[in-house]
Amino acid sequence: MPQIRPITDLRNTIEISELCHSSGEPIFITKNGYGDMVLMSNETYERELAAAEVFRKLLVAQRQIDNGEGLDGEDVLKNMRDKYGYV
Known part of the structure; x- marks a missing residue:
């Protein structure tokens, strides 16, 4: 469930x-009741x-x-097997 917080938070x-x-998860920041920004951790962003x-x-x-x-x-794998000798 998305978190929605006012900008004052x-x-x-x-x-x-x-x-x-x-x-x-991203946290949605509102300003005057309208969406303004989205915040998230670096891990979530990545x-x-x-x-x-x-x-x-x-x-x-x-x-x-x-x-x-x-x-x-199938052709790609066959070509790789032939070129590199893999079974």
């Missing part, structure tokens, strides 16, 4: 920091960045497949 930096780290990168690569791969640009996995 940022005065208590220790509590907000602990909440960021313990929840493992995890979200990595997930976005995976999705980006999957999208590129799907576009290549749709355009007939992909390589057949």
Whole structure:
């Protein structure tokens, strides 16, 4: 469940920091009742960045497949076995 906090809660930096780290989720900060910022721990940020990168690569791969640009996995493995002598 997302945490939503008013901007005035940022005065208590220790509590907000602990909440960021313990929840493992972004914390949404509101100003005058409207969304203003999103806070998260470095760990959460890195995890979200990595997930976005995976999705980006999957999208590129799907576009290549749709355009007939992909390589057949069986052929790639066979070529690697032949080249490097793996069974």
